[in-house]
Amino acid sequence: MGKYFTRSKWEYFFRVLHAPLDSFYEIRHRNAGSVPLAFLTVIIFSFCYTLNRVFAGFIVNLTDPRTVNGFSDLQSVLLLYILFCIGNWSITCLMEGEGRFVDILTVTGYSFLPLILTFIPAIIISNALAANEEVIYTLIMGLGIAWTALLVLSGIMTIHNYTLLKTLITLLFTFVAMLIIIFVALLFFDLFNQVYVFFYSIYTEMILRN
Amino acid sequence: MRKKLPFLLCAVPLLFSAVAAPARAALDVPYDSYIYNYRGYIEFTPAPYVPTGTISGITLGVGAFANPQGMCVSPDGYVYVADSGNNRVVKISPDFTQAEVIDTFINNGEPDSFSRPFGVTVSEKNLLYVADTENRRVVVLNKDGALVQIVQNPRSEMLPDDYAFVPLKLAVDYADRVYVIARNMFQGIMVFTEEGEFTGFFGTISVKITLWQRFWRLFSTVEQRQSLFIATEFTGVDVDPMGFVYASFIDTDGVQAAFRLNPKGEDVIKRGENGNLGGDISVQYGRPSRMVDIIERGKGVYSMLDAERGRVFTYDNEGNMLYIFGGLGSQVGTFRQPVAIEDTGSGAFLALDADRQEIMVFSETEYGRLINLAVGMRYDGDEEEAVGVWEQVLTLNENLELANIGIGKAYLTAGDNAEAMKHLKLGMNRTYYSIAFKRYRNDFLKANLGYMLTAVILLLVCRFVWNRIINRGKKKGKGNLLADG
Numbered sequence: 001m002g003k004y005f006t007r008s009k010w011e012y013f014f015r016v017l018h019a020p021l022d023s024f025y026e027i028r029h030r031n032a033g034s035v036p037l038a039f040l041t042v043i044i045f046s047f048c049y050t051l052n053r054v055f056a057g058f059i060v061n062l063t064d065p066r067t068v069n070g071f072s073d074l075q076s077v078l079l080l081y082i083l084f085c086i087g088n089w090s091i092t093c094l095m096e097g098e099g100r101f102v103d104i105l106t107v108t109g110y111s112f113l114p115l116i117l118t119f120i121p122a123i124i125i126s127n128a129l130a131a132n133e134e135v136i137y138t139l140i141m142g143l144g145i146a147w148t149a150l151l152v153l154s155g156i157m158t159i160h161n162y163t164l165l166k167t168l169i170t171l172l173f174t175f176v177a178m179l180i181i182i183f184v185a186l187l188f189f190d191l192f193n194q195v196y197v198f199f200y201s202i203y204t205e206m207i208l209r210n
Numbered sequence: 211m212r213k214k215l216p217f218l219l220c221a222v223p224l225l226f227s228a229v230a231a232p233a234r235a236a237l238d239v240p241y242d243s244y245i246y247n248y249r250g251y252i253e254f255t256p257a258p259y260v261p262t263g264t265i266s267g268i269t270l271g272v273g274a275f276a277n278p279q280g281m282c283v284s285p286d287g288y289v290y291v292a293d294s295g296n297n298r299v300v301k302i303s304p305d306f307t308q309a310e311v312i313d314t315f316i317n318n319g320e321p322d323s324f325s326r327p328f329g330v331t332v333s334e335k336n337l338l339y340v341a342d343t344e345n346r347r348v349v350v351l352n353k354d355g356a357l358v359q360i361v362q363n364p365r366s367e368m369l370p371d372d373y374a375f376v377p378l379k380l381a382v383d384y385a386d387r388v389y390v391i392a393r394n395m396f397q398g399i400m401v402f403t404e405e406g407e408f409t410g411f412f413g414t415i416s417v418k419i420t421l422w423q424r425f426w427r428l429f430s431t432v433e434q435r436q437s438l439f440i441a442t443e444f445t446g447v448d449v450d451p452m453g454f455v456y457a458s459f460i461d462t463d464g465v466q467a468a469f470r471l472n473p474k475g476e477d478v479i480k481r482g483e484n485g486n487l488g489g490d491i492s493v494q495y496g497r498p499s500r501m502v503d504i505i506e507r508g509k510g511v512y513s514m515l516d517a518e519r520g521r522v523f524t525y526d527n528e529g530n531m532l533y534i535f536g537g538l539g540s541q542v543g544t545f546r547q548p549v550a551i552e553d554t555g556s557g558a559f560l561a562l563d564a565d566r567q568e569i570m571v572f573s574e575t576e577y578g579r580l581i582n583l584a585v586g587m588r589y590d591g592d593e594e595e596a597v598g599v600w601e602q603v604l605t606l607n608e609n610l611e612l613a614n615i616g617i618g619k620a621y622l623t624a625g626d627n628a629e630a631m632k633h634l635k636l637g638m639n640r641t642y643y644s645i646a647f648k649r650y651r652n653d654f655l656k657a658n659l660g661y662m663l664t665a666v667i668l669l670l671v672c673r674f675v676w677n678r679i680i681n682r683g684k685k686k687g688k689g690n691l692l693a694d695g
Contacts, residue, residue, distance in 0.1 A: 059644055
């Protein structure tokens with residue numbers, strides 16, 4: 001375990017915030033990244049997301065507390081994260097991307113750090129806001145999202161050694177690939193279900209026939 | 211011992227029922243009383259009204275009603291029923307024991323009668339207005355049953371030349387203007403002057419066409435188009451003492467089923483926090499409510515009758531839902547085909563059922579009385595006085611958002627911001643919560659800003675001092691190094 005959470009791994013993890021291009025390069029070519037650390041980031045982000053839905057101030061929080069479920073939030077965040085990585089990997093493989101799957105996982109996971117760093121202050125500040133001041137909260141949240149988007153963009157660009165335009169095109173294709181994966185998965189599940197139901201009905205038929 | 215046990219088991223509920231007898235009236239209501247909260251969830255409430263009896267033609271000794279359709283209460287407390295199938299109007303005394311039949315009147319020296327009267331109303335001057343549907347006229351009678359006026363055969367360039375006037379329901383305002391809902395008249399409510407002259411339409415319901423319907427329109431034939439987009443008719447009308455007209459109609463979206471029309475004919479109704487004036491929120495049930503009657507009950511409160519599920523919905527002047535009661539069924543206090551509602555103003559609420567051919571009488575419970583009282587006080591501007599009443603309401607129904615908002619607003623005016631915030635948050639009112647919170651925050655800052663700034667200055671001083679000590683140490687070190695070098 002120590003090899004994934006060494007001091008230098010943590011240093012690169014935080015260096016991503018202020019020197020993203022350099023750090024992502026090191027992650028790709030000098031194994032400076034750590035996949036478990038990336039997963040940890042995503043899990044902490046999902047926790048912050050749930051916290052935000054529960055504890056954001058009354059003025060800005062329109063969520064019905066009865067609908068909040070931290071576990072299903074975690075599930076959907078992790079699912080989307082992995083889906084994005086698989087989608088990106090399957091596209092960049094075909095488009096001469098140099099990044100490995102591990103790099104995609106690491107880079108995307110590390111990019112969630114700004115969201116964690118902005119969600120928590122946003123939750124605290126939102127509790128001291130009145131109406132007409134929501135813009136401060138929105139601004140902080142927007143800042144985090146924009147920062148993360150930039151990190152993902154620069155990360156994908158660096159690890160695959162792409163130009164900016166090519167990165168944008170691959171990202172677009174990545175979303176298409178994600179949709180296709182979802183579609184195929186649903187089709188697959190449906191098919192398996194039908195096969196199962198078929199055999200199950202044969203079984204019931206035989207049981208009831210004596 | 212074993213044999214005795216069943217008897218004991220029987221005795222226990224008996225004992226309880228004997229003890230709890232006074233409370234039973236409110237518990238044994240044959241319908242659910244509930245309300246929709248801020249998020250659209252159903253919250254069950256104590257019954258605001260409980261059924262206490264029925265009035266039928268038989269109990270009154272005038273022969274059974276036949277398909278009665280309209281009902282109204284006069285300013286002096288008499289109840290008038292348009293007994294459509296018997297071609298008569300029945301006038302019931304305020305204590306519901308005696309009845310008088312009005313079926314003929316003298317018209318131009320000759321006896322005349324009604325034909326399927328559908329609606330009935332009484333003006334402030336105690337004149338009786340009867341929508342004499344099959345005779346295609348509105349008959350106005352005075353207190354003694356003598357003919358005052360007949361409104362018929364309206365002619366105007368707004369109407370087709372062969373227009374047949376079939377009045378269904380009607381209302382009269384303080385200036386004796388008559389508002390008539392006529393069959394197949396989609397342009398709006400027909401307005402007549404005191405002299406019976408048709409002046410125009412009031413409150414047209416605009417047809418809503420969605421983008422999807424627009425798309426289908428491209429492929430449909432003319433006949434299909436005609437059947438697709440039919441404007442809805444008004445179903446009930448009432449006038450408040452200030453001359454505002456309340457009108458109900460069938461809204462297929464279940465969002466807004468009532469208008470409050472100002473004298474210019476514009477809708478000025480308020481939609482409340484969650485913007486729903488359509489009765490049941492349609493995702494909770496299959497179809498939206500079908501409102502068939504509306505009454506104005508004073509102090510801005512109005513009730514609507516839903517024939518789809520036999521419920522009475524009551525809203526206040528701000529569009530907040532107050533309570534819902536009633537239901538379909540065959541027990542006492544449930545409806546089969548409710549057609550009209552009326553508030554006697556003395557705690558009794560009447561509902562006319564065309565299929566059961568009787569009037570159901572509901573009486574206010576403590577819960578209903580307190581809500582009506584508090585809403586009335588708030589309407590009159592006595593918010594501080596209303597707090598006591600709202601607190602009593604909260605002891606009966608702790609979840610009522612309206613009560614929490616009422617209390618919260620009063621605390622806000624009294625200057626107790628922390629309590630105001632607590633109650634306004636429970637009432638889910640962000641606007642007023644924010645006002646309370648701003649004041650609370652200002653007070654907090656005023657009281658504590660001095661300490662906070664002092665702390666900041668102290669920290670700065672500490673840092674300055676600390677730096678001096680460190681620097682001195684470093685200098686010393688450097689000096690030593692130099693000395694050593």
